[in-house]
Amino acid sequence: MTGGPLAGVRVLDLTAVVVGPVCTQTLADHGAAVIKIEPPEGDLLRTLAGKSPTPKMSSKFLAFNRNKRSLAIDLKAPEARDIMAKLVAQTDVLVANIRPAALKRLGLDPETCALRNQRLIYCSLVGFGQNGRYRAKPAYDTIIQGSTGVAACYARATGEPRYVPMVMADHIVGLIAVQQIAMALYHRERTGAGQTIEVPMFENMAAFVLQQHLYLRTFEPPLGGTGDPRLVNPEAKPLPTQDGYICISANTDAQAFGFFEAIGRPELKDDPRFSSVPARFANVQAYFELRARALKTRTTAAWVEIFDRLDVPAMPYHTFESLLEDPHLGEVGLVTTVAHPTEGRIKNVGVPNRWSNARREDYLPPPKIGQHSVEILTEAGYAADTIRALAERKVIVDGRLVGAPR
């Protein structure tokens, strides 16, 4: 047992790239025992994000696959069917982001799995809900961003649609899947009932965007158009200083008046355009432009000190590099360096949330392809010579590390 809140929960992870792996890593970080099922050539993410000291261990694979064990198996091989049936019978949770038609062919669809394990929680990560016309369409992060209005947020701000430069839809929907699974575990604990949950990327991201930007079209008849004007304002950016950028939030009167004082323009608090929350909302363009021009005379550090003193919320803007050097982040220990058995020293972005009474204490480094195939099949009840034969027939990959601690 790992000590986390999900200690003892067994997860069978039939996912790849980001949406599934971020979900199962979060479950693993909180104590679940996760078996990552990979094809013999490994999760595509192993090669999608640049080079690594040994092959197929890309930075992004490392970021989303700690605390999991890898079973590399050719799911299309006839022998795989019996192995997977055993593993399904022995698990609490199954997470899949393989397309439903393929899962059906493999005997790993929700209905077949429920026959083997009535208490199973089956989380089906799909691109599009199966009761709508896009059900069979493939989903990729950019396609979801573009078709759910994420890219449209930029079009409203800058005139041109653009993707958020992160695998954002995958990442968010994977985090949502964790909620769904944890609630299903709670529900099962109280009722004994298993569950099948469909988590569609398109619907989840459409809901995310519409909750933000339905705006005055919420009302019928509409009281105006879509798009929260403060958010899609072209000037909604960190503000340039003498030596970089600063991030400011000055929404209440006290904060706005503090800002005016800081920049040596205290009279602006009596300017009818800026003297109240509704006035600044109505004149958001002028207010944002004023802010964008006001801070070029001092350094970011000097401004942060002034704003801190005047209770105006402010933080320095961080690049990826300066974020790694942030002193607060160092004090809370979010990013540590760990020794990986094959990749040498690697940065590990830790768990950001702190629990008083439960925490996973151990750490499993992101696995090589099939690193735990033999161990997992042994636990499932297979004899050593059977496992050896499966490896010889290339049904599984035995990727055990030679001479390295597990």
Added chain:
Amino acid sequence: MTGGPLAGVRVLDLTAVVVGPVCTQTLADHGAAVIKIEPPEGDLLRTLAGKSPTPKMSSKFLAFNRNKRSLAIDLKAPEARDIMAKLVAQTDVLVANIRPAALKRLGLDPETCALRNQRLIYCSLVGFGQNGRYRAKPAYDTIIQGSTGVAACYARATGEPRYVPMVMADHIVGLIAVQQIAMALYHRERTGAGQTIEVPMFENMAAFVLQQHLYLRTFEPPLGGTGDPRLVNPEAKPLPTQDGYICISANTDAQAFGFFEAIGRPELKDDPRFSSVPARFANVQAYFELRARALKTRTTAAWVEIFDRLDVPAMPYHTFESLLEDPHLGEVGLVTTVAHPTEGRIKNVGVPNRWSNARREDYLPPPKIGQHSVEILTEAGYAADTIRALAERKVIVDGRLVGAPR
């Protein structure tokens, strides 16, 4: 009981604006009974996002506050202390995003609450972890975006930092808090243990960005710089067509070669810059520029049909308005129109995930300020004349609707 997986779970919601309300609404949507504690003037979000048919019912407030009941109470009044103590003793979960020092003054800090209720799950939504130097700093969405590298993603793509035009950090961290609470409920069900969980926005968003963009600095010594080049490419945008934009993902050889065929340039699959995944990764700029120029000769609908036939993942680009008209979204019923007792007909963005064996069946419209104050205090054991006196002394607001169903 509501029928959802969290049916019977009582939540005391001491949050405002977005990060807390999106968390507690998700709990409520899955069956929890949520009491929204508001100051007498109401949640700031009631006025932060434009006009509404009756005052203080802004579109964004409506988006994040269904299925909750409102108790409007002046927490600083001496009588409030006893009321809150009773409610804390009777709840399963408390979620707060009031600053820790203020909670302490009100007797609503985790330690004091745990004394009243040992099984309590206390989720503390904070801007910054309490064991680092930023612990007392105020947090707002833009400040978190700017200081955690979200804005830096754009700087890498376009040369200038910019916020994502959504209240994104709040929204994501609120969704993460749901995970944490659900896992704590499961853990409590098995062990009886209460829990205090600190969920800091800064650390959570820093982890989100670094998992995406640590890239070759994951390794020590680094194998290169930060920033996944496919994501921060300036051309990572929906592609212009004759009448709009289209979203394409063509990563595998089959997809890329299908794309070349679709645009009438099948010979490009033998071009050494584009003939394999590593070749296209190394020439990502040329590949993206080629794609950006190729599609102006046909309409989006014509291209989607062609790409569907060639198995190249593609979806039309949606604006906020066209997303509302999307036929798939209509078929799955994500957005419906409901009758609100005071705001008339409003759009309701429903729950995107589907459960086989548990679902909240009822729907509570987003409440007016203090709409349920009397009902909640009655349930807590207060007599009618005591409640009337509390309302007269303005300790609570009695916001019951006159002549409207509950």
